[in-house]
Amino acid sequence: MFWHNFKYTFLITLRSKDQIFWSLIFTVILGTLFYSTFGNAYEFEQLQSNIPVVVYLDDEAVQKNFGDMIEDISIVESGEKLLAVTYVDSFEEGKELLVDDTIGFFYSEDGMLKLMVNGNGIQESILSTIVANYHQIVTIMTDLSSKGPEAQMAAIEKLFSEASNNEGISLGKKANMDAYSDYFFNLIAMSCLFASFAGVAFTINNQANLSTIGARKNVSNTGGLTQLISGLSAIWILLSAMTCIAFGYLLLIGVNFGDEIPRIILTIFVGNMVGLTSGFFIGSIGKLSEGVKEAIAVAYSLISCFMSGLMLQMMKPMIHMYCPILEKINPAARLCDALYSLKVYETYDRFNENIITLLVMTVIFTLGGFLLGRRKQYASI
Amino acid sequence: MSEAVVKIENLVKRYKEVLALDHFNLEIKEGEVFGLLGPNGSGKTTTINCILSLLSYDKGEVEVFGKKMSPDNYEAKRNIGVVMQNVAVFDELTVYENIDYFCGLYIKDKAKRKEYVEEAITFVGLEDFKKFYPKKLSGGLLRRLNIACGIAHKPKLIIMDEPTVAVDPQSRNKILEGIEELNRNGATIIYTSHYMEEVEQICSRIAIMDKGKNLALGTKDELKKMIKNTETIYIEKIDVTKEQLEAISKINHVYSATIEDGKLQVKCSGGKHNLINVLNYINDNNIPCGRVYSELPTLNDVFLEITGKELRDKEA
Numbered sequence: 001m002f003w004h005n006f007k008y009t010f011l012i013t014l015r016s017k018d019q020i021f022w023s024l025i026f027t028v029i030l031g032t033l034f035y036s037t038f039g040n041a042y043e044f045e046q047l048q049s050n051i052p053v054v055v056y057l058d059d060e061a062v063q064k065n066f067g068d069m070i071e072d073i074s075i076v077e078s079g080e081k082l083l084a085v086t087y088v089d090s091f092e093e094g095k096e097l098l099v100d101d102t103i104g105f106f107y108s109e110d111g112m113l114k115l116m117v118n119g120n121g122i123q124e125s126i127l128s129t130i131v132a133n134y135h136q137i138v139t140i141m142t143d144l145s146s147k148g149p150e151a152q153m154a155a156i157e158k159l160f161s162e163a164s165n166n167e168g169i170s171l172g173k174k175a176n177m178d179a180y181s182d183y184f185f186n187l188i189a190m191s192c193l194f195a196s197f198a199g200v201a202f203t204i205n206n207q208a209n210l211s212t213i214g215a216r217k218n219v220s221n222t223g224g225l226t227q228l229i230s231g232l233s234a235i236w237i238l239l240s241a242m243t244c245i246a247f248g249y250l251l252l253i254g255v256n257f258g259d260e261i262p263r264i265i266l267t268i269f270v271g272n273m274v275g276l277t278s279g280f281f282i283g284s285i286g287k288l289s290e291g292v293k294e295a296i297a298v299a300y301s302l303i304s305c306f307m308s309g310l311m312l313q314m315m316k317p318m319i320h321m322y323c324p325i326l327e328k329i330n331p332a333a334r335l336c337d338a339l340y341s342l343k344v345y346e347t348y349d350r351f352n353e354n355i356i357t358l359l360v361m362t363v364i365f366t367l368g369g370f371l372l373g374r375r376k377q378y379a380s381i
Numbered sequence: 382m383s384e385a386v387v388k389i390e391n392l393v394k395r396y397k398e399v400l401a402l403d404h405f406n407l408e409i410k411e412g413e414v415f416g417l418l419g420p421n422g423s424g425k426t427t428t429i430n431c432i433l434s435l436l437s438y439d440k441g442e443v444e445v446f447g448k449k450m451s452p453d454n455y456e457a458k459r460n461i462g463v464v465m466q467n468v469a470v471f472d473e474l475t476v477y478e479n480i481d482y483f484c485g486l487y488i489k490d491k492a493k494r495k496e497y498v499e500e501a502i503t504f505v506g507l508e509d510f511k512k513f514y515p516k517k518l519s520g521g522l523l524r525r526l527n528i529a530c531g532i533a534h535k536p537k538l539i540i541m542d543e544p545t546v547a548v549d550p551q552s553r554n555k556i557l558e559g560i561e562e563l564n565r566n567g568a569t570i571i572y573t574s575h576y577m578e579e580v581e582q583i584c585s586r587i588a589i590m591d592k593g594k595n596l597a598l599g600t601k602d603e604l605k606k607m608i609k610n611t612e613t614i615y616i617e618k619i620d621v622t623k624e625q626l627e628a629i630s631k632i633n634h635v636y637s638a639t640i641e642d643g644k645l646q647v648k649c650s651g652g653k654h655n656l657i658n659v660l661n662y663i664n665d666n667n668i669p670c671g672r673v674y675s676e677l678p679t680l681n682d683v684f685l686e687i688t689g690k691e692l693r694d695k696e697a
Contacts, residue, residue, distance in 0.1 A: 001489060004485040004486075008474065008478070205471075215469065216463060216465060216483065218452075219434075221455040221459040221486070221487055222487075378436055
């Protein structure tokens with residue numbers, strides 16, 4: 001009965017046009033659009049040098065960290081300086097200069113680095129990427145500082161040894177972080193979380209009070225648990241494979257995810273497990289209609305991705321700064337961070353931490369869904 | 382005497398303030414085609430769901446094949462087939478795959494299952510549509526697929542909840558013939574419907590339900606004997622005076638004579654020559670009239686007399 005149900009659930013999901021669209025085709029389309037946009041940006045970036053900026057940093061910490069950083073940033077191939085920096089003595093002066101030929105104005109406010117730009121071209125995008133990278137480094141350093149002075153010192157040494165080579169900011173030999181990687185990490189996370197749609201549909205088709213198919217399955221002599229485990233396993237494997245195909249496509253077109261392919265695939269499987277079980281949980285909540293449950297799954301997936309920076313890269317550091325708990329419990333953020341840590345760190349501590357967090361989420365969603373939907377009889381149908 | 386396949390005792394089911402089943406009792410014997418007849422909302426589907434142990438109930442007992450029915454009574458479930466009121470198939474699977482999927486929830490052996498699926502397809506006449514997806518089937522063919530999914534595993538008890546709703550006459554006949562064949566092959570059938578003609582045609586015993594109660598139970602002839610009316614005579618395009626109408630109502634065995642839209646309706650109780658007696662009066666009084674016909678009581682008349690209302694909402 002297990003394999004019979006597994007086979008047919010696999011087939012049903014494989015033929016579900018909606019699910020395949022969201023998990024595979026949409027991811028591929030969006031990936032292509034991202035790449036065509038950022039791909040041009042990559043090429044254009046090579047032509048950019050000496051972007052005129054003004055800097056006014058009245059915060060000591062920001063001045064110390066960011067001041068060193070902007071001086072060292074240069075083009076990898078040519079070695080030319082990326083920024084032509086002019087320091088000013090006041091915020092007003094900086095604003096005035098921005099009106100003329102200057103592209104951007106870096107300033108500090110409430111201990112944070114801010115950027116004011118004069119337009120929305122590629123040079124402005126490069127500047128906003130620098131700010132995003134700066135926030136990421138600050139985040140990493142804050143994390144490391146909590147792990148003791150030795151780890152902090154080691155990281156700082158690596159950071160500066162790489163920085164001194166004028167080849168970008170690195171945390172280790174593996175580090176190869178570009179400005180747009182986060183978007184592609186988020187894309188993979190989004191594809192994983194879209195498994196929640198299949199989780200909702202499967203749960204509805206498994207409950208007698210929500211669908212006639214559920215009623216028909218419930219009156220059969222195959223146990224509910226067998227149907228549940230076999231069905232969820234089939235969907236999980238299929239949708240993980242879909243995300244892997246999308247990932248393979250992104251690799252083919254030239255997106256750089258680093259060289260930890262097996263662990264990225266593991267992350268994809270774990271991500272789909274979280275997505276699917278969250279859908280199972282949503283589908284098991286009360287007697288809400290199918291449409292409402294689907295809407296909840298869509299909102300859950302998209303809000304998770306939004307908060308981890310899919311639509312706006314600045315969201316991630318902002319959430320980290322103002323509401324870190326949201327970052328901790330956001331599956332999309334954990335997935336992105338797992339992929340990010342694979343690309344940036346030499347050790348797997350942070351990756352393992354993310355994977356464990358995602359597995360804990362899976363257990364919580366599964367138990368929750370099981371408890372909510374465990375009834376064998378219904379008060380009304 | 383045949384054993385009871387389904388036994389319901391004193392069943393009470395409430396939906397908040399609504400009493401869906403009111404101390405409902407029923408016993409269905411092996412080999413019967415048992416009809417549950419009642420208007421929409423009378424409690425037919427609630428009864429079915431309680432028998433299947435899908436619904437919890439407030440009071441009473443349900444036994445299937447001599448054992449208390451529960452969600453874990455897999456032995457009983459193995460021998461039950463259900464044809465739901467709404468079509469319950471997967472749009473992503475073909476006709477063959479749908480039947481194979483639902484049959485496979487009961488039958489593990491692949492070879493046996495293949496044989497059963499082929500038989501079910503032949504039984505419902507979907508041989509030419511095996512590879513079709515449900516969305517490509519007409520309403521009637523979809524209903525047949527729905528039936529095949531419910532009966533492919535050869536259950537001993539088949540529960541059919543209004544399987545002919547929105548079905549064309551050709552498919553309806555095919556379905557009704559199929560039900561009779563299933564019964565001849567040994568299956569006990571519970572058939573719910575608000576189409577009295579279908580119930581009269583195929584059911585060996587009938588329970589009339591309303592407001593969660595069992596109002597009457599018996600064969601169709603037994604039910605018809607429960608009511609006063611034995612014959613209704615209709616005379617179209619007739620023009621009678623009030624006095625003549627009163628005189629007709631006083632003819633032997635006639636207990637009611639009414640006129641509506643120029644059509645005379647004469648209700649009789651007992652007697653063998655009621656039509657001749659009425660026609661003689663019309664002839665003797667030179668009353669002009671159109672078509673004359675007589676009808677025996679239907680289950681709707683039984684329902685009307687017991688509850689004071691029509692079994693089905695009058696169609697517009």
